[in-house]
Amino acid sequence: MARSKKSIVVQSPRVVSLFTGIGGLDLGFERAGFDIIWANDIMQSAAEAYRVNFNRPMVVEDLKQFNLKRLPKADVVIGGPPCQSFSLVGQRRKDDDRGKLVFRFLDTVRHLEPTAFVMENVPGISASRVRGRRLTDVLQEEFERMGYCVTKMSLDASSYLVPQRRKRVFLVGHAKHVVAVPDPQEYARLCHATDTEAYDTGAAAAIGDLGSPVNRGQRSPYGRDEPSSFAKAMRVGNKSSVTLHEMPRMSETDKRLVACIPPGGNYMSVPDEIATQRILNFKKTGGRTTTYGRLHPERPAYTINTYFRRPNVGANFHYDELRLITAREAMRFQSLPDRFTIANCSQSDRNTLIGNAVPPLLAQAVGWSLLKSFSV
Numbered sequence: 001m002a003r004s005k006k007s008i009v010v011q012s013p014r015v016v017s018l019f020t021g022i023g024g025l026d027l028g029f030e031r032a033g034f035d036i037i038w039a040n041d042i043m044q045s046a047a048e049a050y051r052v053n054f055n056r057p058m059v060v061e062d063l064k065q066f067n068l069k070r071l072p073k074a075d076v077v078i079g080g081p082p083c084q085s086f087s088l089v090g091q092r093r094k095d096d097d098r099g100k101l102v103f104r105f106l107d108t109v110r111h112l113e114p115t116a117f118v119m120e121n122v123p124g125i126s127a128s129r130v131r132g133r134r135l136t137d138v139l140q141e142e143f144e145r146m147g148y149c150v151t152k153m154s155l156d157a158s159s160y161l162v163p164q165r166r167k168r169v170f171l172v173g174h175a176k177h178v179v180a181v182p183d184p185q186e187y188a189r190l191c192h193a194t195d196t197e198a199y200d201t202g203a204a205a206a207i208g209d210l211g212s213p214v215n216r217g218q219r220s221p222y223g224r225d226e227p228s229s230f231a232k233a234m235r236v237g238n239k240s241s242v243t244l245h246e247m248p249r250m251s252e253t254d255k256r257l258v259a260c261i262p263p264g265g266n267y268m269s270v271p272d273e274i275a276t277q278r279i280l281n282f283k284k285t286g287g288r289t290t291t292y293g294r295l296h297p298e299r300p301a302y303t304i305n306t307y308f309r310r311p312n313v314g315a316n317f318h319y320d321e322l323r324l325i326t327a328r329e330a331m332r333f334q335s336l337p338d339r340f341t342i343a344n345c346s347q348s349d350r351n352t353l354i355g356n357a358v359p360p361l362l363a364q365a366v367g368w369s370l371l372k373s374f375s376v
Contacts, residue, residue, distance in 0.1 A: 012033060012034060012035040013033075013034050013035065013075035013076050013115070013116070013371070013374055014034075014035050014037045014072075014073075014074045014075045014076070015029055015034045015035060015036045015037060015038075015074055015075070015076045015077070015078055016037065016038045016039075016071060016072065016074040016076070016077050016078070016108075016112065016114070017029075017036055017038065017039040017040065017078050017079060018040055018063060018077065018078070018079030018081075018105060018108060019040070019041060019063070019079045019080050019081050019082060019101070019105075020039040020040060020041045020046065020050065020058060020079070021041055021043070021046050021080075021353055021356050021357055022046060022049050022050070022053070022336065022340070022342065022353040022354065022356075022357050023039070023049075023050050023053060023054055023357075024334065024336065024357035024358035024359060024360050024363055025078050025079070025080065025118075025120065025358045025360075025363045026039060026054065026078075026363075027054075027336075027337075027360040027363065027364075028358065028359075028360040028361065028362065028363020028364035028365075028366070028367055029076075029078060029363060029364070029367040031191075031360065031364045031367070032191075032363075032364050032366075032367030032368045032370075032371055033367070033368075033371050034076065034367055034371070036054075037072055037074060038059065038071065038072050038074070039056075039058045039059065040058065040059045040060075040061065040063060040066070041058060041060065042060065042061070042062050042063070043060070043349065043352075043353070044060055044345075045342070045344075045345035045346070045349040045350070045353065046058065046060075046353055047059075047060045048343070048344055048345065049340075049341070049342045049343075049345075049353060052341060052343070053339070053340045053341070063101065063104050063108075064100075064101070064104055068107065068108060068111040068112075069111075071108070071111070071112055073112065074112060074114050075114055075115045075116065075374075076114050076115065076116045076117060076118070076370070077105070077108055077109050077112060077114050077116075077117045077118075078117065078118040078119075078120075079105055079118075079119060079120070080119070080120035080121060080356075080358055081101040081102045081104070081105050081119070081121065082101055082356075102119070102121070102125070102135070102139060105119055106139060106142055106143070109143070109146065109173075110146060113146075115174065115175050115176075115374070116148075116172070116173060116174045116175065116179075116370055116373065116374075117143070117148070117171075117172070117173045118170060118171070118172050118173075118366060118367075118370065119139070119170065119171045119172075120168055120169070120170050120358055120363075121168065121169050121170075122167075122168060122169065123154065123167050123168070123169055125169055126154075126169060136152060136169065136171065139171060140152060140171060143171065143173045147175060148173035148174060148175060149173065149174050149175075149176070149177060149178045149179070150171060150172070150173045151171075151172045151173075151178055151179045151180070151181065152169065152170070152171055152172075153169070153170040153171075153172060153181050153182075153366070154167065154168075154169055155167070155168055155169075155170060155181070155182075155362065155365075155366075157335075157359045157361070157362040158201055158300045159184040159196070160182070160184055160187060160188075160359075160361055160362045160364075160365040161188060161192060161194070161196070161199055161201065161230065161335070161361045162201065162300070162333075162334075162335045162359045162361045162362055163201040163202065163203065163205065163206035163230060163300045163301060163332070163333055163335075164201075164300050164301045164302070164303065164304055164333045164334065164335075164359065165300050165301070165302055165303065166303045166304070166359065166362075167303075168358070168362070170366055172366065172369075172370060174370070174373045176373070177373040177376060179369055179370050179372075179373050180369055180372075181369070182365040182366060182368060182369040184196050184365075187364075187365045187368060187369075190368075191364065191365075191368055192233075194229065199229060199230070200228050200229070200230065201230065201300045202296070202297055202298040202299055202300065203295040203296060203297050203298075203299065203300070203301055203319050203333075204297035204298065204319065204320075205228035205229075205230055205231065206228075206230055206231070206300075206301070206329075206332050206333055207231075207325070207329045207332045207333070208223075208225050208228070208231070208297070209222055209223050209225045209226070209227040209228070209231045210222065210223055210242065210245055210326075210328060210329065210332070211223025211224070211225075211245075212321075213245050213246055213247040213248070213323070213326050214245060214246060214247065215246065215247065216246045216247075217246075218246070219241040219242065219243055220241055220242050220243075220245035220246075220328070221240055221241045222235075222240060222241065222242070230335075231332075233337075234332055234335070234337050234338050235337075235338050236337065236339075237337065237338075237339040238337070238338040238339040242328050242338050243328070243341040243343075244326065244327040244328040244331065244341060244342065244350075245326045245327075245328035245329070246326055246327065246328075247323065247326070248309055248323060248324040248325070248326060249309075250323060250324060253276065254311050254324075255322065256274055257270055257274070257275075257276075257279075257292060257311065258294065258311070258317045258322050258323070259322055260274070261292065261293075261294045261317060262294065263294055263295065263296045263297060263319040263320075264294065264295075264296035264299065264319075265293070265294050266288075266289060266290065266291055266292050266293040266294070266315070267279045267282050267283070267288070267291050267292035267293075268283065270292065278312070279292065289302075290302045290303075290313075290314050290315040291312055291313070291314075292311050292312060292317070293314060293315025293316070293317065294315060294317035294318070294319060295315055295317065295318060295319040295325070296319055297319045297320065300333075301315060301333040302314060302315040304330050304333045304334055304354070304355055305355045306351050306352045306354070306355030306356060307351070307355070308324070308325060308327075308330045308351060308354070308355060309324060309327075309347070309351060310324075311324060327342075327350060327351065327354060330351075330354050330355070331354055334354060334357050334359050335359040335360050335361040335362070336354070336357060336359075336360065337360070342354070
């Protein structure tokens, strides 16, 4: 499909959002100046959270079965197809239907013919292959056949004011222009009036003002610590307390383990005499830096995944208190604002929505760079 190369000038480009989840991409793109006109996810819990947090509905349907003719016309299509098939944490299974959803995203772009698109995924997508070729290369070639100029961006969220070392791949296409990789310093200066060198993205700056966790179902008042610049930004639009800052459940074994691990440490600090057999096996084989990891107050968190309530699949121990991080603290590391909440769903669904979210600050950086292409 040959696309028109005429000049494109659009005020508040209209966006169709796919695989929306809790809406991290949507929030970032809204902040960058886009207008989200339609959103979709297969999870009912996502729709409920989206309605509460964005004050608008979401279409809850399986996109594989959805009739694309029902989609509204839009200038941009954005989305992060489910990443479980490509995640470095798990196995990339050839028979996993979730991996095929990247091609449904491709079909949607082909049908709508938007001016631009943004597809987000985990770094593991670059290691996945289709008929012996890298999946990202196959996708990029297909998009280019449609007439798009495509930029592959490998970004670390911690470079864009997010207190989390979270690496993600973005395929960004535009019908007329090559979209530049967002410059972290320029983004921080122009969009947030700050300097990346002076901005604190350590764990303490991210969550230190939240105070101690409360019992399930209660709101937690902010603590007495002076909020950092990041924390102040997260508090905007919220009052004096937050939801989901609830004391996590921990086994007696995990309580003994965390007491042995210093801030920034991991399973290697656990004495053999109290280590589980799994930890002893890890010690023999090595690697797994974040397993039974503990946050360091002066460093960003490692990647927040959907299992942050467990100590054996990430650095999920608090840097100061002898406990796992709360759902609210995980949301802070994702740069999801304090006014966001998730209710009326299972703990598993809640953690999935949080762990799979695109950090809005990272999304805003990508949207900010893309928007420039709509004004030239």
